[in-house]
Amino acid sequence: xxxxxxxxxxxPRDWEWSTLGExxxxxxxxxxxKATSQGRVKLLRTTDITKGAIAWGSVPFCxxxxxxxxxxxLQDGDIVVSRAGSVxxxxxxxxxxxxxxASYLIRFKPLIERKYVFxxxxxxxxxxxxxxxxAGIALQNVNASKLRGIPIPVAPYGQQKRTVAKIEELFSHIxxxxxxxxxxxxxxxxxxxxxxxxxxxxxxxxxxxxQSREKLSDPLNTISNLPDLPKPxxxxxxxxxxxxxxxxxxxxxxxxxxxxxxxxxxxxELATIASGHTPSRKHPEWWDGDICWIGIVDARENHGCVINxxxxxxxxxxxxxxxxxxxxxxxxxxxxxxxVGYVVIMGKEMATSQDFVNWIPTEAVTSDWLRxxxxxxxxxxxxxxxxxxxxxxxxxxxxxxNIALPSVEEQxxxxxxxDSKINAMQRLESQIERQLKKAEQNKLSIxxxxxxxxxxxxxxTDGTAKDLLDKVEAQKTVDLTRQxxxxxxxxxxxxxxxxxxxxxxDALGEAESxxxxxxxxxxxxxDHTSADEVEEFYVELKKRLGDNEISIDSIWSEGIxxxxxxxxxxxx
Numbered sequence: 001x002x003x004x005x006x007x008x009x010x011x012p013r014d015w016e017w018s019t020l021g022e023x024x025x026x027x028x029x030x031x032x033x034k035a036t037s038q039g040r041v042k043l044l045r046t047t048d049i050t051k052g053a054i055a056w057g058s059v060p061f062c063x064x065x066x067x068x069x070x071x072x073x074l075q076d077g078d079i080v081v082s083r084a085g086s087v088x089x090x091x092x093x094x095x096x097x098x099x100x101x102a103s104y105l106i107r108f109k110p111l112i113e114r115k116y117v118f119x120x121x122x123x124x125x126x127x128x129x130x131x132x133x134x135a136g137i138a139l140q141n142v143n144a145s146k147l148r149g150i151p152i153p154v155a156p157y158g159q160q161k162r163t164v165a166k167i168e169e170l171f172s173h174i175x176x177x178x179x180x181x182x183x184x185x186x187x188x189x190x191x192x193x194x195x196x197x198x199x200x201x202x203x204x205x206x207x208x209x210x211q212s213r214e215k216l217s218d219p220l221n222t223i224s225n226l227p228d229l230p231k232p233x234x235x236x237x238x239x240x241x242x243x244x245x246x247x248x249x250x251x252x253x254x255x256x257x258x259x260x261x262x263x264x265x266x267x268x269e270l271a272t273i274a275s276g277h278t279p280s281r282k283h284p285e286w287w288d289g290d291i292c293w294i295g296i297v298d299a300r301e302n303h304g305c306v307i308n309x310x311x312x313x314x315x316x317x318x319x320x321x322x323x324x325x326x327x328x329x330x331x332x333x334x335x336x337x338x339x340v341g342y343v344v345i346m347g348k349e350m351a352t353s354q355d356f357v358n359w360i361p362t363e364a365v366t367s368d369w370l371r372x373x374x375x376x377x378x379x380x381x382x383x384x385x386x387x388x389x390x391x392x393x394x395x396x397x398x399x400x401x402n403i404a405l406p407s408v409e410e411q412x413x414x415x416x417x418x419d420s421k422i423n424a425m426q427r428l429e430s431q432i433e434r435q436l437k438k439a440e441q442n443k444l445s446i447x448x449x450x451x452x453x454x455x456x457x458x459x460x461t462d463g464t465a466k467d468l469l470d471k472v473e474a475q476k477t478v479d480l481t482r483q484x485x486x487x488x489x490x491x492x493x494x495x496x497x498x499x500x501x502x503x504x505x506d507a508l509g510e511a512e513s514x515x516x517x518x519x520x521x522x523x524x525x526x527d528h529t530s531a532d533e534v535e536e537f538y539v540e541l542k543k544r545l546g547d548n549e550i551s552i553d554s555i556w557s558e559g560i561x562x563x564x565x566x567x568x569x570x571x572x
Contacts, residue, residue, distance in 0.1 A: 012453035014156050016465035021148025023117065023472060025109040025479075029144065030080075030101040031072045035060035042099035044074065046082040049091035049105075056097045065100075072100035077114045079121065080105040084141040088130035092118040106144050111472045113160040119167050120152050123447040153451050154469060156462035163450050170446050174439050181439070185432050188425050195425075196376040199418040200248035202259035205410055209261065216407040219263050222364045223270070229362070232273050238399035246380035248373055248404035251397050258404050267401040271359040271370070274327055275395075276352030279318035289315025291326065292350040299335050299342035299356070304375045308347035324351045332359045332370045336393040340385055341378040343371055357398045365403075369411040372418060373403050474545040477552050477564055478538045481517040501525040504540050505549060505568060514553065514565035517541075 011017065021027070035043050039061025048059050066072050074080075074096040082089045084104050092114065101107055110117040120126055133146040155163060198204040209216070243251040250256075253264045267273075276294070279286040292310040299307075319326060326349050335342040337355045345367045352358055361367050374381060384401075385391030406414070449455045507523035508515065515523065526533040544550045553565045 011153055014458060014464040015453060016154050016469055018152055018154045018469055019148060020150045020152055023110060023112045023152060027144040027148055028107045030103045030105045031066050032103040034063040036063040041065050042097055043102050044099050045102045046085050046104050049080060050086045050089050074099050074101055079108045079118055081147060083143060087134050087142055090121040106147060113164060115164040116160040119447060120451055123451050124444050125451060154465040156465050157468050158462035159456060159458055162456045166456050167446060167450055171443060174442055178439050181432050181436050185429060188429050192422060192425050195418055195421045199372060199414050200376045204417050205414050208413055209410060216261060216409050219405045219407055226362050226364055229272055232268060232399060234395050237396045239396045243383055245383050246377040249380060250402050251384050251400045253402050262404055262406045264402045265405040267403055268399060270365040271361045274358040274360060276354050276356050277322045277324035278353050279314050279322040279324060286318030287314055289313050291315055294333060294350055294352040296335055296339050296355050299344050302344045303342045306347040307344040314351060319351060326351055327358055328360060330367045332367050334374050338390045340391050340393060341381050343374045345371055366411050368415040372415055478542050482538045484518055504544050508568035514567040517564060520566055
């Protein structure tokens with residue numbers, strides 16, 4: 001047994017501490033090649049194992065297949081672990097299609113109950129070990145050496161089987177609840193979209209509008225009473241194409257039917273357009289001031305809300321030396337570059353980066369109506385963008401934006417009703433999220449109990465983990481010896497003179513010290529090129545171990561196993 005360092009955790013009687021390396025075959029790195037859409041053998045990647053069950057239909061093929069494909073082919077019961085990206089994420093392979101695993105995955109082949117090992121790789125103890133081994137690294141990753149050294153509490157084999165069965169029984173109840181919660185969450189998303197659609201099409205206030213018609217202002221009259229807004233820069237570059245984003249938003253006037261009393265209106269006639277800018281980073285004195293500066297991260301974290309604070313701040317000198325400007329409270333900011341569609345309303349005077357188009361409303365339109373228009377259907381807004389990889393909505397489109405405009409009174413009423421319904425849904429969604437998190441915490445608690453021996457009782461018929469690990473170690477030694485002997489080319493020819501075949505016990509008795517498996521094989525006088533004699537050697541080795549005639553001691557250096565030494569117990 002190894003001298004692994006473990007925390008002060010007491011294990012149940014008959015349990016033992018071991019490592020992943022000790023309870024599995026030697027870990028193996030995957031095949032390095034590019035993914036392609038067609039081929040003969042599939043290439044399982046980290047991204048394929050991070051979504052739960054593997055969708056084999058979406059797993060790509062190898063552009064180059066390894067010559068020694070048997071070395072990399074995935075087998076039923078293999079466990080693959082991500083060593084970069086989603087560090088530590090694992091997957092238990094069952095009934096795989098013909099496939100190899102990619103180089104950012106490491107394969108483990110358990111020599112004890114495979115599901116016991118797999119569930120341990122989901123446990124808090126495992127993730128704590130992963131965190132320790134990947135800490136302090138800029139690009140987090142773990143290698144096979146670090147993974148094989150992770151401590152694992154080993155139960156007797158019978159208890160492993162019962163532990164797995166109990167975990168799966170308890171998880172099945174939790175998973176059923178999770179499915180129900182996810183369905184409820186999806187229904188809320190659908191309901192939210194239906195509320196937003198009803199809001200921007202006037203369905204939400206249809207009855208109210210009929211009852212209040214005499215009291216409502218005429219949006220056309222409101223616009224005509226506005227002072228003329230200055231023509232924006234780049235006015236002549238505005239788009240002439242008409243594109244309908246959603247029922248209340250378009251590039252140019254789509255002339256689609258609107259509720260009675262509503263009109264299509266160019267946004268540049270309702271609000272002043274403004275852009276943002278980033279003060280030079282080469283002048284640190286222009287930063288960390290008292291002026292909030294909105295970036296994409298701020299918009300993402302405050303999407304659809306009023307923003308009162310930002311991650312970064314500039315100052316008056318920064319504004320004075322850049323194209324950025326201080327915009328008033330109530331300005332509506334819409335991200336228009338790589339992350340199109342984040343919308344915030346300034347809760348006080350702020351500036352923005354150049355990733356935003358900013359609208360300062362007049363009396364004809366409220367900030368909240370614009371917020372509702374822009375957040376109602378993000379995909380509809382993105383229709384105005386150009387670019388294949390990263391969409392950008394250019395100012396030529398923004399200058400031609402038209403919106404559906406009801407009276408100011410109806411704008412406020414729609415926002416009031418829609419926000420009330422959406423806020424209620426958000427409260428329900430928050431409750432669902434809390435229950436989903438609780439479900440995941442319950443799973444972690446079950447795993448913690450499982451690997452501390454508290455989930456199922458031990459039985460006298462279980463045996464001990466020590467006996468199990470001894471058998472695993474003996475089997476590994478036998479298998480390793482067979483592999484090394486077959487691969488050893490240096491002694492491919494038997495020297496007939498002076499070589500006499502001996503038993504393992506005789507060879508060890510003649511040796512002055514313990515022998516490595518390779519040294520012992522050579523001293524027995526067997527032929528390395530003969531499959532029968534190799535088989536004969538490991539069969540005898542296994543028998544001597546089983547009869548307790550020999551012992552195997554592991555050689556360790558800095559917590560990593562370097563090899564084994566075999567000795568005869570009669571000499572000890």
